[in-house]
Amino acid sequence: MPKAETPRRTGYHHGNLREVLIDAAVQLVEEGGPDNVSVREAAKRAGVSPGAPFRHFANKTALMTAVAEQAMSRFRSEITNAVESVATDDPIERFAAVGIAYLRWAIRNPTHFQVISTRSLIDWDSSESLRHDNEAVRALVEGSMVEAQRRNMLRSNDIAETQIAARALVYGLARMCIDGHFAQWAVAGHTAEQTAQDVLKHFVTLIGNDEPETAKKANLSLEHPD
Amino acid sequence: MPKAETPRRTGYHHGNLREVLIDAAVQLVEEGGPDNVSVREAAKRAGVSPGAPFRHFANKTALMTAVAEQAMSRFRSEITNAVESVATDDPIERFAAVGIAYLRWAIRNPTHFQVISTRSLIDWDSSESLRHDNEAVRALVEGSMVEAQRRNMLRSNDIAETQIAARALVYGLARMCIDGHFAQWAVAGHTAEQTAQDVLKHFVTLIGNDEPETAKKANLSLEHPD
DNA sequence: CTGGAATTGTAAACAGTGATTACATAATTC
DNA sequence: GAATTATGTAATCACTGTTTACAATTCCAG
Structure with missing residues (x-):
């Protein structure tokens, strides 16, 4: 599965964060089940700060x-x-x-x-x-x-x-x-x-x-x- | 259900902690499902410090x-x-x-x-x-x-x-x-x-x-x- | 009895978590 | 170009499981 996470626009704004976060979460699920998912780790893998995901997901x-x-x-x-x-x-x-x-x-x-x-x-x-x-x-x-x-x-x-x-x-x-x-x-x-x-x-x-x-x-x- | 948690011996040692912790955990499960259980909360309800449970349960x-x-x-x-x-x-x-x-x-x-x-x-x-x-x-x-x-x-x-x-x-x-x-x-x-x-x-x-x-x-x- | 050993508690700390806030930057729109 | 909106950061909060050094208690052998 080729990951669709080429962060097209580099800079302050990610441009693709929502999908990249989902991909990261999917990856975490595959690695260790649902309990292995943490918002922070997904954010880290997306190369973004821990609070950023909450702009795209309420929780x-x-x-x-x-x-x-x-x-x-x-x-x-x-x-x-x-x-x-x-x-x-x-x-x-x-x-x-x-x-x-x-x-x-x-x-x-x-x-x-x-x-x-x-x-x-x-x-x-x-x-x-x-x-x-x-x-x-x-x-x-x-x-x-x-x-x-x-x-x-x-x-x-x-x-x-x-x-x-x-x-x-x-x-x-x-x-x-x-x-x-x-x-x-x-x-x-x-x-x-x-x-x-x-x-x-x-x-x-x-x-x-x-x-x-x-x-x-x-x-x-x-x-x-x- | 009468709780069996009369901490018989009062003082530094609890005397009954293992069972009381289980009872507290059971109560937490009943209140909000398995995810509602935390070791710390069980310890608090048993009137004991957060580290105490680990003398009775490895994790x-x-x-x-x-x-x-x-x-x-x-x-x-x-x-x-x-x-x-x-x-x-x-x-x-x-x-x-x-x-x-x-x-x-x-x-x-x-x-x-x-x-x-x-x-x-x-x-x-x-x-x-x-x-x-x-x-x-x-x-x-x-x-x-x-x-x-x-x-x-x-x-x-x-x-x-x-x-x-x-x-x-x-x-x-x-x-x-x-x-x-x-x-x-x-x-x-x-x-x-x-x-x-x-x-x-x-x-x-x-x-x-x-x-x-x-x-x-x-x-x-x-x-x-x- | 007594004194050392084992048991079982505390206090403090660590790293990790979800989530919120104030603020900064970039993109969008008028 | 300026104001607005969207989206990022940094700092912080409260909470979690777990470990460590230490203190109080109980237990058992001499």
Whole structure:
């Protein structure tokens, strides 16, 4: 990732400070998680005095919210791209694609996922863009769910509950990974990402109307998931 | 809750400082979440100098770990009590009881649930008691799962994946509540706790071998769960 | 008992934090 | 070109976790 932080105009005024501060904060998040971010360090990396950031962000939370907006935008892109590049129009497969892309991004960008999902770090309500991107993902899930029901592909007709269950499952898997509840998984030969995908697919067959394929006896040799 | 903080021996030595500090930290967690805890404030409330706590805890994380141990112990108690007071020996009902007790505790003690589930706050690996209590809950789930499979009550034979899905679902529901992903739920007439329970029961019927009761059309009128 | 050792408190300091204020400089606009 | 506005600096405040040197207390062996 080439940093877009060429401080074009040199001199007293930075000319680009807002974006450079966000970039610095992103970098700090990547280096050591959300707790590693400090306004002062971001200012230092931008080559500016400790008070300068407060001309562009009301407080630290506002800076973190800007970081979250950027992360959320990429998160959404990855998911929408994934579901658009799915060949079939089978709604359940499309739903699975959303979940897989979701988990993939969360597990590969754990610190950023933490930023967008931990509401105490950011000012969720004040950000139009955050709500908008989040709603887009939610609508994607709901759309495939409704279509699946229309085609009578679901086991239960209560798609509201199925949908919440789906979101909770995916969110739970993602957070269990980033919160470190899965220490043993990698050891067992499967990566966290692979395991999470398997569990998601398992769930997808559970909600489906078809009888599940005669249960694979290969027990995945997952021993003691936390 | 009567505080157990009568500083028995007055004078230079406190005599009870370790426990009083934990109590103060617990109080601070209840007042404003984990971020509201500061070692100095805990010391002040214990009537002691800012450096004193470090005679009993190597660092702030160690103090938070002690808080987590207390919370985890109560969390486990509530769950084991709930499952023991379940009349039937139906393993699926017992499994559901675990999940319901889990969600009940998490939603009613959100800040403490945050402490025990956010690994960056505590030193999970160093605490025998945390791992022990956690393992007890996990074993409870696994036990009912294995028994359910033995009685051929499960739709899938892959109980490893079903079990992880169950944990992820419950953890996801709990965290979505405490992370504030459910703002609208309470508005819709149902409490978060009730909704989470419904979704859990929905999941339980999904993993079961029986055909689900002809889908309740009452759509819960949940509009836009985040 | 007594006296040294271990325990557990204090006081002061350090570096780091978010945030505010008064002020200076640069860019913008009339 | 002058006034206004935007955006930087420097200094400062209150607060944080943590460490250090020191003092008071308790404990245990002789």
